[in-house]
Amino acid sequence: MGALVVQDPGLLATVQDAGRFGWQRFGVVVAGAMDLFALRAANALVGNGADGAAIEFTFTGGRYEVEGGPVRVAVTGGAFAVSVDGRPVAPWRSFTLRPGEVLAIGPAPDSLRGCLAVAGGFDIPPVLGSRSTHVRSGIGGWQGRALRSGDRLPLLPAAAGGELELPPSALPAAPDRLRLVLGPQDGHFGEEAIAALTGGSYQVTADADRMGYRLSGPALTHLGGDNIVSDGIALGSVQVPASGQPIVLLADRQPTGGYPKIATIITPDIGALARVGPGASIAFTVIGLAEAHAIRRAWDAALAGVPDLLRPALGAGNLYDSERLLSLDLIGGPIPD
Amino acid sequence: MTAGAYDEPRFLPAGDAALTVELGDSVDPVVNRRVLEFDRRVRELDIPGIVESVPTYRSLFVQYDPGRTGFAALVDRLRPLVPAGDVPATGRRWVFPVCYGGEFGVDLDFVAEARGLSPDQVIALHLAAEYRVYMIGFAPGFAYMGGLPPALHTPRRASPRLRIPANSVAIGGIQAGITSIPVPSGWHLLGRTPAEMFDLARGDDAFLLAPGDLVRFERIDADTFARLEAGGGTIARQAG
Known part of the structure; x- marks a missing residue:
């Protein structure tokens, strides 16, 4: 049976799907991917369903290998520096990783988090x-914890499929x-606080993780x-x-809490x-519930429509394109597999 | 009408996929019983578009799929389900064996000294009370319980411990609780139960306690604790 072997998980890598709903009444955290578009796109690119699980990585994706045969993989979420044995591969596309090759995922200029999906799941x-993994409570994912070097994640059989890409026009605009x-407890604040929240900008502090981002900026008075x-x-x-x-409370938020929201x-x-991530400047605007x-x-419709937008992958990133062929020593012997 | 209960429920938007229905603004058994009955009615109707509901002390949090329902439509469905007056308690009754003090309850002596009691008096007071689970939260299966005798109300530790063991019988402020997994906590540990509060192997019964349940404790010694823990199975009894 095939497996994905973690050589280096990067800063923080966890298995995540769209979240664990239905158990918050028992204090169980929803968790799930922080960037649901990235998750959906990664799954679609390798032919997995919307409920598939991927690896969510932070800052860098680290290094991975496959065992048991070639498998399609895809990295999404940002312009991550993806390579296979040092050869660059584009993000937002699926490609084939073969046993013996090393997939390396470096940082992206436009994103702190990304998803790595593997065909079959x-x-x-x-x-x-x-x-989904919730590390603090040790529930779900791979042994209830973040991935470590040497972890060997077994893979389910994958249906055959081609290498696909998501056209740049389909990427979400920031x-x-x-x-x-507003709400549920906007009544605990005056108009001044709401004006402060939307008038200025806030910085993401160093205290920012999957549970929530602590912001720094205009104070909001109760x-x-x-x-x-x-x-x-x-x-x-x-x-x-x-x-x-x-x-701001995010994927790993606790189900209940005692501060006004x-x-x-x-x-x-x-x-x-x-x-x-930390240091970023963000601003808010208030919209009505109907507009929301x-x-x-x-x-939701765009997420559901992602599989229909995929097209056969061409150009840089295809391991059998001209870049790869040029990188091989064609004079020295036969083309290696 | 009880203190802390609103005359009319408040339906408050919590983003594009959730709303909070507040029935009051305080920790009050009458308000909480209404929340739990409201929750029971909502679940029984299996209203299209509702993903899950989360009963808390004084409100019901409702997660919904905005592709299947909307805020106004949900309020129309939910409003008639809010109980008008007091509702009878419906929870199960549990008896949990507890080994107090020593390594099982490292704060027993501290609580006794802080409250001007002997350790045995603390234990006797803790055993004499019946506790009611208001809600589950903080950590998977952690039961927030009311009913702690005022003589045992003790402010939480100024500096929380980084890790207290699962199945600890603890008190914090005016509340009592039983931990379900190892957690950081500022609560005081009086003892520990050999019952596994949270066990995924039990499937849908992974969590022993649910909101509305009533809990009493009975004292066991360390030998009994070891025997019960080794024996496994359902250690907490449902009574009455």
Whole structure:
């Protein structure tokens, strides 16, 4: 049986799918990929379904090998410096990785996080309905933890398929301002706080991970106390502790919490936040719920339509294109497999 | 009407895929019973577009698929399901064996000293009370319980411990709890139960406690703890 072998997981690599829903009532974190478009695209490029699991990596993707036969893989999420045995391969496309070759994923200028999908997917049992990893509680993914060098992830059999690419026009455009819907506890803040939230810009602090991003910028003042009786927390929730400095809660958010939540970033804009890290400057704008739903439905349709946009991969990145052939020593002997 | 309960439920948007229905603004058993009954009715109807619901102390969080429903449509479906008045308690009753003090409850002596009691008095007070699970949160299966006798109310540690063991019977402020996995915590550890609060091998019953459940404790010694733990199986009893 085939396997993906981790030579180097990079800064943080975890197995993630679209998240673990239905168990928040028991305190189980949803988790899932931070950038759902990147996950969807990676799965589609290797012929996996929308519910497939991929490796989400951070900053650099590290190095991987395959065992047991060639397999199609794809790296998405940004313009990552992907190479196979040192030969560059384009991101946002699938290509074949062969036993003995080393896939290396370096940093991207435009994204902190990316996804690596493998055709067929990982032969990892779902836990509570999902293969997503939540490291803090040790649930799901590969042994409930981040990947380590030497891990050998078994692969499920893959259907045959060609090497595909996502046209650049299909890539998500980064919004200038992240869009917010006010609530659920905007009533705990005055108009000044809402004006401060949308008027200035915020920096992502060093305290930024899959659970949430602590921001630094104009302080948001509570009208009353800074504690509420703990209640449910949505993806993208902007909670405001006593300091007045907001915290955006993301994939690994805890299901309940006790700070007032002034607003919620809409789901389609979460990926843009996931792609930036500490030091990034972000700004917000408030939209109405009807507009948020219209944007969300269009985004859902775009995600569902990703497989239809794929086209056969051509040009740089194809391991059998002219670049690769030129890189081989054609005079010295037969073309190696 | 109970203190802390709103006259009318508040339907609050939580982004494009969730809403919060607040029934009150305080930790109150009457409000919480209404939340749990509301949750039960919502789940029973299996309303199209609802992904999951999360009952908390005083509100119901509803995750939905905006491709299948909308905020106004959901409010129309949910509003008639909010219980009007008090509702009877429906939770299961549990008895958990606990070994107090020593390595099982390293903060027993601290709590006794802080409250001006002997360790045995702390144990007697803790054993005499019945606790109610308000909600599960913080960590998978961690039960937030009310009912801690006022004589045992103890502020949390100024500096949380980085890791306390699973199945610890603990108190923090006015609340009582049982941990389900090793977690960082500022709560005080009184003892430990040999019952596994969280075990994925149990499938849909991975979590022992659910909101609304009632919990009592019974004291066991270290030998009994070891015997029960080694024996495995269902150690916590459901009673009455």
